[in-house]
Structures are given as C-alpha cells and as structure tokens.
Amino acid sequence: MNPSDPSSFSHRTEKISTGRKYHFVDQLPLNYSQGTPTLLCVHGFPDCWFGWRYQIKPWVRQGFRVVVPDMLGYGGTDKPADPKEYSTKRLCADLCAILDLLGIQQTVLIGHDWGAYTAGRFALWHPDRLMALIMLSVPYTPPSLEYLPVTTVAKLAPNLSYQAYFEEQRSTKEIESNLNTFLRVIYRGPNPTQRFKISQLYKGPEVLAKIYVPDSDIVLNAQELEFYSKVFQQGMNGPLNYYRTALFRHEEELAAELSPNLRPDLPVLFVWGTKDSTTTSSLIQKAHKFIPRLQDLALEERGHWILVEARDVITEKIPQWLKDLAVEYQGNLKTHL
Template identity: 40%
Template sequence: MSLSPVNLDSFNHQSTKLTTGRTYHYVDQLPANYDANKTITLLLIHGFPDLWAAWKNQIGPWVEAGYRVVAPDMLGYGQTDKPDEPEEYSFKKLSDDLAALLNHIGSPKAVLIGHDWGSFIASRFVLWHPQRVLGVAHLSVAFFPPNNEYVPLEEIARRIPDYAYQLFFADPATTKKIEDHVEFFYRSLFAVSGTSGGSISDLARVLNGEIKVDPSVIKTILSDEELKFYTTQNDSFRGPLNYYRTTKIRFDEEKADNLPPTYTVKIPVLFLRGTADSTSPEASIGLIKKFLPQTKVINYEGAGHWLMHQEKENVAKDVLSWLSESKLSSKL
C-alpha cells in the first residue's frame, strides 16, 4: 500500500514496550532501497497537542528520498502510554525513551526533527545522548541552553508575556476544562490567523466559563477528518499538559547532570520558523546562532506555529535540501 496523508492506515504502525518500561506507538517507514548499514533514520518528535500524524505530509517525501522515517506518539499522546505523574514526563526520561526506541529499531544514530515541545526534547536528547545524533532540525522553537538558576514558570511568563498561556496549561484544573471542550480546544489552537474566537485568550475565557463561543464558527487549518482524528486520539489531556508541569523537574535533572550550554558534537543544525509565530520571535534566531553558529535558518514569511500543516511542501523540501547539503551519509 502506498503512503497517503489522507489514509493514515496506509502507514506502517508499530507498538512496543521499551526497555524503559513504557509502551510507545510509532510509525516506521522504510525506503525501497533500505540498507540497515547505510540508510539514515529520521526521528520525528511532535509537540503539544499533536500526534505522530503531524508529520503525515512529510513522511512520504522523506521516505521516497531514501530515508527511514520513525514518528512516535510521544508519551501521554495517542496510543502511547499515558502516566499521570508529571515527573514521568521529565525530558531526561523522554530522551531515554527515544534512545530506547532507536535501540529497538536497530538505529545507532539518527537525525532528530522536532516541533514545539518536540524541538525542546530534541535539544535535550542531543545533550544527554550526543553520540546518537547525526543532525537536528528545530521547528518553531529554537535551541536555548540549560538555565544556571531556577526560573519558575510564573517568572518566565512575566518576562515573556507571549508564554503566559503556559501557566494556564500547567494549572491542574485546566485538564478537565479541556477534556470537556476538546473540539473547541483543537479548533482554537489550530485556528486560521485572526479568526474570531480562536485566540488563546478566547480559549481560556471559554474554558473558564466566562464567555461562550460556537466551535463551528472557528475556521481552522485542519480538515474535518484531521479534526476528528485529533479529538478521538487525544481525548485525555493530563499527559499532554504534564509537559507544562515539569519546569522545576527539568531544571533539577539538568543541574544534577551538569548539562553543557551547547551541543558537544559537531552536527548540522536547521531552524525553521514562521514569522507570524509569537512563540518563535526574531530574537530566537540570535539565540540559536549564539550557541549553535552552524545553524541554517529558514523563515517562512507570514506563517504561524503549525509549520508541518501550513508549509507542508516547503518543510519537506527544505529539510531534504539541508540533509543533502549536510552529507550525513559519511558520518554514519
């Protein structure tokens, strides 16, 4: 069966209990010319509140270009385990899960491609497992180094007002509010820019019972089929929201392991960002260039946060160009 973004059953779905003790669902696509000793693996890491299917439009082109592509449902999502405790979502544990997944599929090294929280996780994977990485592509969220001092989420939101929504997501009471309004939640997050009722502030006000908005009036970048898939696969939100409840947990584990401020291996780095994405300000370019001067930066003019949906052909093409330029095959 040939891969089709509109037929998610056409992908090669797998599930396994990793050596870390957690069971992960993932898609594993092999190219026609697959060679266990030469084929490069691309490990795709989605963010909040996505699924493996966030990459459905890129997996086919990357496989056709000769890459093995592995895209898991991250912990707490879809068909992967959903532990309740926030500490289970520490980024060291998530990185160890991904390393165990690479072990399971027999890939000693991989190129990591992450979006949103997935980009952050990819950066920490490189810091904890540097010898497992051939290169890394950050989408929408740039690399930033481990903090020397603990900064509470409340202070982060004060310093960066665009991140204030993270306090709402970190609040334990938000879990049930979202679960009671799943369709509205997804429509709001994936709303077409400027759509009435589709902002984060509108989302919080609706979930807090302050205003009412008919979900059907919110125009979204998702099709009806995509929206149905998301709302049925992610009907529980304690796990996904736990990522926002790990600020102190992440600081403690990074401090304990004395993580370096930048990547300790010489690898190619790509940063893709939408110029209209409030979570990816222009200042983030300077930050990633400061710590990773080898980074190639591509801006998508007018694009928002959901690059794999909004710039699906460009993301597929630009990642392939970067991979080709990087000549990664000689580094296996």
C-alpha cells in the first residue's frame, strides 16, 4: 500500500443489492476475523477513494479493516445521469449494501466533505449499522421542515454561491472544458497566494479561463494532480449531481419524518481546520444540540483538505479516539475495538 501508487491497494468492483456497480478498496489487516472492526471511509467533492491514500495503510496496520468506495458518479463506480439517483437516502442504501456484501453488520463510518454530510444522514437512516461516526470538515446539519432552494441559500450566504453554479447543468461542460484549472482552484491550501474566491465560479467559464493557480498554492503534488485529472476526465456530471439533489433529499426526509437527533448513545467525532471557510463555530455549536456524544477537534491553521494537509494528525487521532472509546464505553464498542 503505497500512497504514490494507486495500484498497490486491494481493489474490488462488485454489483451490490441496490443494482449498482461500485468500485472500492478493501484492505484487510493480518489476522483478520469477523470481530475485526471496519472503517468505512466516504469521500467528498471532487474526490475519490484516493483521497484516503495516506490513511489506509496505517489504519490497516493498527488492526482495522478499511473499506473505501468510489462514491456514486466517481471513478470506477456507476455514473447515472439522473440527479435523483444521488439522493442521500439512496447513497446510504448503497453503503448498507456494500456492508451487506462484505458481511459487516456494524461499522465505524468516516466521511469528509460531502462524505461527512452523507455520513451524518446515514446515522439517521441506518442508526443500527453504526458503532461510531466521524465527520471531517463539514459539520452535521439536521433535516429541515422547510425546503430552501440552493439559490436561496446562496443569497443568504454569498460564499456558497458556487453551489448554485454547480447546481446548474451548464456547469458540467464548463468545468470539463477547464478541468485542470478547476482542480487547482478546488485543491488550494489554507494560505493561497492568489486570493480567488470559490464563489466567483458562479460567473462562469470566463472566470476559470483567466485563473492562474501556482503549484505552491495547491495541496497536491504533480503526480496526484495528474491522477485526479484522469479520474475526472471520465466526466463531471456525476460529481456535480450531488449539488442537484436538495429537493429530492428534502422530500425523502420529510416523508420519512426523520428525527434531527442522532442516536443518543452514538459516539461522534468532528474534526475540522480552523482555516476552512466551510466550517464556522456557529455550525459546530448547532450540531452539539442534536448529537449528545459529539466531540470536536480543531486543527489550527489547516484548511479544507485535512486528509492531506494534516494527514499525520488524522492518521493518529482517529484510531486513538476509537481506542479510548473501547476503554470508556463498556457496551458495544468494547466488544469490537
């Protein structure tokens, strides 16, 4: 398992019970048994299984089974054209189907970015399948009784206007036509020399065409950037469809009368970078109202891409948190961790 060599990981492609084909990395530790705890790692936008490249080997060496899928629309996984297929309820059903395929009843679910949002919803749709929940960079937000279109959200929070752009179908071809620049903009670190705001993407392709992002500003090396470029040359419609699901998600959650509260005994960890504009203290405080056992950890001077920017901290802190839980809780976790 070499982070610079994607082929060195254990890859699988399977058709799951929901009818979709998923590609995922499935890495087993030595002396694996049915009692071995599994870490199910869910990436965000625009990413793929490769986003967890620095964590997989160390976590396997510590005795965890690590399962990392390409989420729907990404990499070697199916890429339906219809945005409705990407609703969080359906994504969570897919994750359950992967667990079923592997014979795993309960997992530690870890999500970053959109993966964090999906992980939070998984805790509502399938609470019995979780031993613990870890959310990175994007804090938990509860279901709402009122539907707010993305365009309305963008007006209320102008720094999120890029989401309104991603929601528009035109963004797919425009981003595909400026893919390298787009990736360089998205994968900037917390202290870029070019003060371009992501929200400016809403102005369209002419903005992307004029942007110059130096190598020193991005968190990827040349080899990693090339890998991501090849992944997204397969198309951006699937990844962008996540931003086109707001109404579908709302209708599903409203129909199911999902509670805003997570399971009261569920251990939850939230980790974020203090220089990540997607995370604010008010959002974290709000999350505490709905998650009784929420612990949060701030990484000073880190940005959004903490799996890379703070890879050693993430790699070490998460297993330690889980081991501390095994000592603290005398219930379900004790028997697994």
